[in-house]
Amino acid sequence: MTKILILGGGGMIGQKLARRILDENIFPGADLTLFDRAFPEGGVPAKSITGNITDRDTARHLAAHHPDVIFHLAAIVSGQAEAEFELGWDVNMMATWHLLNALKAEHEKSGRTYRPKLVFTSSIAVFGAPYPDKIGDNFLSAPQTSYGAQKATCELMVSDFSRKGFIDGLSLRLPTICVRPGKPNAAASGFFSGIIREPLNGMEAILPVPDTVRHWHASPRAAARFLTHAATLDTDLLAGRRALNLPGFSCTVAEQIEALRRAAGQKAVDLIKPVPDPAIMAIVDGWPRDFAPDRAIALGFEAEKNFDEIIAVYMEDDLNT
């Protein structure tokens, strides 16, 4: 039996991951527990614990159950971390610090036998402009947002606690996840999903940037697969560098729109309304556009090979659900 804990298990990726673990039988006899502030109605049927990840006793309580595998997806998003500085550092950094120390305490109490696998979700937000054409595996982390700085800080902690043998952790720098299911949200990156999702649902979508903007995408299905692949990976193969740039697909907005046309016709494309927004353009200008994630590819991580596949995943997994 493998005890699995998903922190942030109520969120979109947490739910996709939980479903994948249950459906694919990746961990034989998986005993799955989800932790989050709240859970969606009609979500994945699994044990759930509702709580606040920033509460130190909560971290101790979760660690005391000795989960074998912990997926740590709990975070507040980039826009909120930028607007609410203290809250961002508290949730996105300090909560991870308390969790790591709670796991270390359990490691020591167990006579150094308990050593959980920890898969931490980081982000391409750990990078900051200016960039090379393709960001390589040795490129510096110089974040230009609080969210990116918090994720990069946690990566360093996860690596050091792992190097010392208290846990066996690694950090996954996820691409932008696209197409996000559900309602439009106010995130600056929201339009990358919105210009596909809304037209496929017969609704109008706003495009606030020129269609020459290039970005780095992977589907929710790929994200769930990255996470389970990381959980079963032999971390000795990481040779001490425990943060990984993951594969994705790099394309322009124009290429996204062409893929939409192939999937749903001109009628869908006509629902995209260009409404230039200089504020969003300024934010997007600071984002990575393309990567050469050689290490992750060599380690067996796989994303979509074109944007048509990314749209097909949305249509199969989320459209009309």
Added chain:
Amino acid sequence: MTKILILGGGGMIGQKLARRILDENIFPGADLTLFDRAFPEGGVPAKSITGNITDRDTARHLAAHHPDVIFHLAAIVSGQAEAEFELGWDVNMMATWHLLNALKAEHEKSGRTYRPKLVFTSSIAVFGAPYPDKIGDNFLSAPQTSYGAQKATCELMVSDFSRKGFIDGLSLRLPTICVRPGKPNAAASGFFSGIIREPLNGMEAILPVPDTVRHWHASPRAAARFLTHAATLDTDLLAGRRALNLPGFSCTVAEQIEALRRAAGQKAVDLIKPVPDPAIMAIVDGWPRDFAPDRAIALGFEAEKNFDEIIAVYMEDDLNT
């Protein structure tokens, strides 16, 4: 009047920096305060506060005095941070976190007018093997020691608090400082100084590694100059990347020994006793050997141009003092 605070002002570099500030009149009318756990007898004559940097009230108390310039050199060294994990993270990370938050609180209390310059001393320990021949300014930080992870974490915090305008900070990744004055110590890097210092003082020195080992050096005088240069630098020139690889001089142990021969003759060289130590060699194998610190050079940071200069600095500043 410029209020200047040196955290770690009792240490070797803190003392060199304090003396430089007083002697060179870099900050007209400098009002200098040193903070440390303890101070050397016969040290630099300046106001001093004795305390523990990990105490949160201490951070608040120091911030409440509104220093205009803060040099943050307080840390426990690499070997101790590796041996005493909790203490290392507490002193080398959490104390900086509390300091930054105390400064932010003063910034806010002052109606956002108080915004101190903070010069944080980081280290080439933020890097981890494998390396390119020369480490460039865009090379990733993947530390392989707790000390390096703690310094890298603080760099991210200093950058984010600066980006938000609470402070105006930057981080200096110092080369190995050589020739360190004073008694031999047990640090794994101690021999780089010891093989010069001990022979110049007529004493035997142990060389635990092959003389082909290459490393990255700058003198204590260069370190003090780096710090004052950073404190007077317009940080807009950093364009948001507030951690700098500093210049140094890269040479092998054999080249160090040839420079010693030129400075003090064969008699001095004969005092170096090779006693190979595989444990030290294993540690040194993980250290950076050479850099191309283009950004810092363009910003006016200067180190010695050869190892003869580094020895001359020791002989002028520290031999027989």
